[in-house]
Amino acid sequence: MLEFIIPRRPLSHQTRNRANLQAWKAYVEGIANFHWTDPLILDGTDLRLTLVYLCDDSPADIDNIIKPIQDAMVGVVYEDDIQISDVDSHRRYLTDTIVITGLPQILADAVAAGDEAVYVKVENADELGVYL
Structure with missing residues (x-):
């Protein structure tokens, strides 16, 4: 498992x-x-990406x-982003109580x-039933 913090505002893939x-x-x-x-996680391993975006009032x-x-x-971590089979993304306002x-x-x-900031975690994906 990998987890880290990106200590700044994220950038959208839609930026010009x-x-x-x-x-x-x-x-x-x-x-x-x-x-x-650790070594690169090779293709064939399904992964779960979890993000928590801690944002200001204009996220x-x-x-x-x-x-x-x-x-x-x-x-760096995995061979290809096709390996990401599950994504959990969350946004929380820093002005709210967390x-x-x-x-x-x-x-x-x-x-x-x-x-x-953005919290990032990469781990092995679970069976579908674990999430539902």
């Missing part, structure tokens, strides 16, 4: 500024590379931030910091 998008992906790739020390669309983060981990009990420690720390 392609240079900024590439810079964002490179930034995320660097963070993933720092945290992932990016949650569905538009998934793809750049997913793409940034190709060749109960940190039961959260992973790095996510609880990000909530306490109070800045926009």
Whole structure:
């Protein structure tokens, strides 16, 4: 399992500024590379991606931030993003009360910091019945 925090506002894959998008992906790739020390997960392994976007009052669309983060981990964590068979994405406003009990420690720390960030977790996918 891999988990890390991207300590800034995410960028949408729909941005018109392609240079900024590439810079964002490179930034995320660097963070993933720092945290992932295991061998590349090879094609044929189904994975689950979990994102929690801690946002201000004008957030990016949650569905538009998934793809750049997913793409940034190709060749670092997994061989191909086709391996991501399950995605859980969540958005929480930093101005709301967020109960940190039961959260992973790095996510609880990000909530306490109070800045926009994205929690990322990659793990093996479960059987469909586990999710339903």
